[in-house]
């Protein structure tokens with residue numbers, strides 16, 4: 470593996486895997502550009518050396534192939550603005566247009582490929598797809614920390630098609646790993662992990678490993694209701710992964726055995742539909758009526774979580790406490806962000822990561838009141854499990 474800062478990109482086409490999986494609103498405007506902004510130093514260094522850049526990323530989780538909603542064309546204008554130069558776009562990632570545009574790329578130019586996940590081969594880690602991508606450039610830079618926990622074609626499989634001397638991490642990856650290492654080796658207790666959001670089946674498994682590290686685990690957002698149901702609570706139509714209920718039950722038991730306190734939201738803000746104009750009410754999280762769903766933690770939970778956070782010395786946070794994109798369901802995430810900021814002001818070390826979590830912290834004005842903001846959510850949590858992430862291992866191999 471080569472070193473990014475000493476690598477000379479002059480005359481080279483750098484194929485750079487970035488994580489441009491940014492939140493978009495209904496008009497496809499970017500609501501938080503942290504992940505794009507983070508990659509600018511990497512892109513600028515390659516261009517300043519006299520190289521050219523081919524950017525590749527995923528956006529969301531498209532299931533049906535090419536879909537306008539998930540097109541990376543939505544980020545082209547903003548990226549051009551941030552770079553101060555026009556970025557070209559290929560409406561494909563390995564097809565004729567991508568190949569032609571990549572071949573014609575001149576030093577100083579930037580090309581963005583269409584969403585890699587429009588090909589099912591990407592998530593399957595298909596070697597043929599990875600090799601076709603690899604042919605577009607002559608040096609591979611992985612700067613997608615947020616996706617480093619995925620063993621996909623563009624993050625893990627592709628690296629083998631480049632000589633070790635032409636495989637590198639970009640500045641995002643380097644910075645993220647350095648900061649994560651710092652936390653990994655210096656986590657003062659009480660250590661509180663906050664897990665929320667909506668990727669229940671992905672992140673519930675990570676909780677088990679956190680049991681060896683954390684003294685307290687706060688579970689909020691859509692993640693909470695699978696646990697509430699595992700304790701025989703009534704959750705109405707709240708988000709729930711039924712095939713993870715047994716896992717949740719086991720985790721509750723293991724936490725007790727290990728002396729780790731799992732904090733679930735005792736109450737919730739409930740809604741009659743998943744919409745900004747829903748009718749809302751509040752309820753204990755284990756007595757949510759049929760036809761209603763929990764879309765935020767309630768006031769009792771906010772108070773309880775705040776107390777736990779104020780007593781913490783290390784805080785790791787991934788996943789919002791509610792559907793913060795809608796005003797009616799922002800309060801819990803705001804309250805937790807405030808408590809994390811207050812704990813940080815009192816000397817705790819706090820690390821917040823994940824596309825939506827970072828968007829929330831930015832939106833509520835707390836980004837500079839926490840110790841570190843990571844572009845990765847699941848990736849950051851898996852890094853803390855102590856295992857090498859596939860996207861990192863492949864570049865180092």
Ligand SMILES: Nc1ncnc2c1ncn2[C@@H]1O[C@H](COP(=O)(O)OP(=O)(O)O)[C@@H](O)[C@H]1O
Pocket residue numbers: 665666667668689690691692708763764765787788789790791792793794822823824825826827846847
């Ligand atoms: N109670 C809930 N029900 C449904 N979705 C929720 C709930 N709470 C939070 N969410 C959603 O979770 C999403 C973020 O989850 P996730 O992707 O896991 O976080 P991150 O991007 O920070 O890693 C947000 O879009 C938010 O609206």
Ligand SMILES: O=C(OP(=O)(O)O)[C@H](O)COP(=O)(O)O
Pocket residue numbers: 488490529530615616619668822823824825844845846847848
């Ligand atoms: O947004 C991401 O992760 P995150 O929600 O854990 O922050 C990454 O872009 C990975 O996306 P994925 O979880 O669909 O593989």
